[in-house]
Amino acid sequence: MSKKKADRADRVPFGKLLAWQTRPISLGAVTIIIGYLSMYCTDTLGMPAALVGTILLASKVFDGVTDLFAGWLIDNTNTRWGKARPYELSILGVWICTWALFATPYEWSITAKSIWIFIMYTLIFSIFSTLLNAAETPYIIRAFGDPIAITKVSAYGGILITIGCMVVSVSFPIMVARAGTSVSGWRQMMFMYAVPLALIGLLRMFFVKEDKAPDADKEERVTVKSILAVLKKNKYVWMLGIACACPQLVTGMAAATYYFKVVVGDIGKFSSIQICSMLVLFVMLVFPALMKKFSGMQLVGMGAAVGIVGYIINFFAGSNMVLLVIGFLLAGISALPTSYMRAPINLQLAEYNESLSLPRMESTMGSAVNFVCKIGQGLGSFIIGILLSAASYDGQLAVQPDSAVLMIRLLYSFIPVVFMIIMLLCTKGFMPLDRMSKHGK
Structure with a gap:
């Protein structure tokens, strides 16, 4: 009887699985x-x-405050719609500001453009995305309940997310090539998306309802004092945050867009690479099978090791599309565990909090990790901007100098390798908690 109940508890209906992935897509x-x-x-x-x-880096300064505030806000929310579900409305704000970001008038002064971009970018990531990301963990726990079910949703759902996002990743470079440098072309294209x-x-x-929420009287009210205690005592939160931030930093550099435009000579070919990501x-x-033998953080380390090989291949690929596909696929694997295994790892962190006589605080810890990820993404934008300028890159030139071409190649290869190594170090630092969790089971 108990086995049948357990089977029902970890069962995930396909319709619910599909609906759950719409917002992540x-x-x-x-x-x-x-x-x-x-x-x-x-x-x-x-x-x-x-x-x-x-x-873009300066915008991330606000995230430290907004992320932790969002975690506190959601941990203390209790409405008839649930704890985290109401904050899903923030996706509207994300898209309105994204359209406005790419609708910046060319005629504006550099100062006006800078202020507008700063405000829109800050609203997208420091406000609306922050609320969505902070609500993710408490929402999935209250929507699916069982840890095995959550793992299934994270893994199998990741496939649906990849397929959904692939439509954008494949079509967008083609649309960018058509829009060229036309501001009106970008504005119309963004409205279509x-x-x-x-x-x-x-x-x-x-x-998707929050129909598996724990009893309200069993949930402790989260205070600022308890938040600070967790951030101080639970060092593993920061290890997870840094490990997750490294792929975000590489993504923030967006070196592929420059690589295919300058080195390959056709940004439209980036769509061909994106189609091949189906293999991932x-x-x-x-x-799910690997999670029975390895912890979530161990999978993060495995992904980083594979990513190192992929990024090294990128350096020697040049414009060879076969090598670029292989490098792209291997490098892409490095981001999968940090994207789709974060919820199971967060459950480990929540259990560790309880062992320290602290509230579970899934949302607060998720917010702390999101904060580090956003800093990583901002650093990526900052790094590529500084390094391209140092290498004499000029977007108005038809042909870039050799120094800029070499820098773009490094940004697409060996510089990301450094951050893959940092991920491996975080995985090693997480091992004591993995051993504790395994012993507890």
Whole structure:
């Protein structure tokens, strides 16, 4: 009888699984599109690369406050819609501001452009995305309940997210090539993406309820004091945060957009690479089986090791599409565990909090990790801006100097390798908690 109940507890209906992934697909599309922001600013708006990188990094200063506030807010929310579910409405704000970001008028002064981009970028990531990401962990726990079910949702759902986002990642470079450096072309293109993806992003809120919420009287009210205690005593939160931030930093550099435009000579070919990422889906299919033998952080380390090989291949690939596909696929594997295994790892952290006589605080810890990830993404934008400027890159030139070409190659290869090594070090530092969790089971 108990076995049958357990089987029912970890069962995930396909319809519910599909509905759950709609908002991540929508937000993932934003992440893909934002990857073109630096190129849009330098090549379409005529802004210096170093200035763009500095603006995006400066925006991340707000995330420290907003992330922790969002975690506290959601941990203390209790409405008839649930604890985290109401905050799904933030996806509308994300898309409105994303459209406005890419609708920046060319005629504005550099100062006006800088202020506008700073405000829109801050609203997207420091406010609306912060609320969505902070709500993710408490929502999935209250929507699915069982740890095995959550692992299935994270792994199998990741396949659906990849397929959904692939539509954007494949089509967007083609549309960018058509839009060229036309501001009106970018504005119209963004409207075509923003409206349907915003509507898709709302589906989860309407179809997935928080029907497995713990009893209200069993949940401790989270105070600022308890938040500070967790951030001080639970060092593993920061290890997870740094490990997750490294792929975000590489994504924030968005070196692929420059690589395919300058080194390959055709940004439209980036779509061909994106189509091949379908092969990565087979890796995600084995995640649930691997989770029975390895911890979530061990999978993070495995992904980083594979990523190192992929990025090294990128350096020697040049414009060889076969090598670029292989490098892209191997490098892409490095980001999978940190994207889709974060919820199971967060459960480990919550249990560790309880062992320290602290509240579980899933949302607060998720917010802390998101904060570190956003800093990583901002650093990525800053790094590519500074390094491209130092290498004499000029978006208005038809042919870039050799120094800029070499720098773009390094940004697409050996510089990401450094951050893959940092991920491996975080995995090693997480081992004591993995041993504790294994012993507890």
